[in-house]
Amino acid sequence: MNAPQEKSPIIWDLPLRFFHWSMVAVVFTAAVTGYFFEEWWLDVHVYAGYALTCLLIFRLIWGFLGSYYSRFHTFPLSRNGVVTHLKNLLKGKSEQHAGHNPVGAWMIVGLLATLCLLVVSGFIVWGGQENKGPLASLIGYQFGEWGEEIHETLAGILMFAISIHLLGVLVETFIFKHPIVQAMITGRKEGVSATGKPVSIWHSLAGMLILIGVGAAFSYWITTKQQPPMAMSSNETYQQECGDCHPAYHPSLRSQNDWQQIMNNLSDHYGEDASLDATTYQEITAFLNSQNANTFDTEVAHKVGRHDTPNQRMTQTRYWQKKHDELTETDYSHPDIGSKVNCNACHKDADSGRFDDDQIKLPKGVHS
């Protein structure tokens, strides 16, 4: 039993291998949804981010509690080691290392650090811009905007780092003939002598339990820390009087100034008389003075509501037009929609003013 184990000892314990390949899957999902389907698959992207968070937390714990080669303090990070390794590489050789080689170890440190920052900035965007997730009530919209830029930069850095990592793996595998991919699958490296205590199955089991524990604790945190309800406006009179011809638009969709203009011109309201009696007029004007895009800190308030247009239309803001540029007049004339100002036909959460991506449900027959 002892003899073959000495020949090819387990270097990467099971929890570490599981971590590695889960992370590959999760990062792949997050990258594809982030780069190609940002709007439609934002939820999937975020779930991938949640999973990644759990994996990273686990990896940090395992860096202290794991088996010998999983622990951070065994990483060969010394400058001398790196220099020697690089010199060797230039001469066309690469020594077989039991754990990571020095350059590889730095690569891992870089990847883990980037991923941690990526996840943190992701939470900031999710909370600030979309008003969702555990940080929704803590982070304002503007902060979320900055978070997004950082998040995108980090994603670029990650893509670069992953390319280098893959390049390294290819070089190791095909030029130096070190089967490191196989090692990450079986955990064993042939022909190396391992340092440290041999990996025990009980230790690995404990690792998997820690991972499950982290996942459970995280899910608990996420579900109990649900998004705060939006400071919801509700004014019966407004809902009724401004909801007769089109849905009553959420007050965060126009600025105080634009609402005032609209109220001033009700008898010639986009080609119709929408005038009100004096009391109703007063009540609605007061309501829109107290609730409007300037009093809501949401993405829609910032990108649509606060941009005044010459005819006060939200559908003429640049953001609105960009978001709907794939929809045609034919789409809008669909019997279940009727007009582009019938936001509720496609946005199931329009009344709440959220306009979340996952609440867009196009009627059958509308392609986009």
Place this chain on the structure above:
Amino acid sequence: MKKVICLTAIAAAFALATPAYASSILDEYRNQAQQENPSFNGFSAERGKAFFLTQHATGKAETPACTSCHTNDPTQSGLTRAGKSIAPLAVSVSPDRYTDQRKVEKWFRRNCNSVLGRACTTIEKGDFITFMQTQ
């Protein structure tokens, strides 16, 4: 005791008034029409129908006729220009029509201005409701 009588009286008034309300709006238009024009001799569903179907085109360009939104058939649902469905105007299909004076007046004010570019006369309003009651 006085209170009870008062409340009963009020309740009774409401109970009696509600079913009769639809025609009470029409009654009011009738009184008003008589005052405005002594030779007035009743509303006409025929005139109401013609008014409803005419392409007036004297108001705003977007809305030349009542039928622009309410369709030619009062028993069918209409559609606002913003794509929202409007319940039919015919009393047989929408019994709660023409029962709330503020609502009726509000929409006559708006829609007549949009379609005709002026307020509707009392006779036009009475004819219109009379026509809708036959539908």
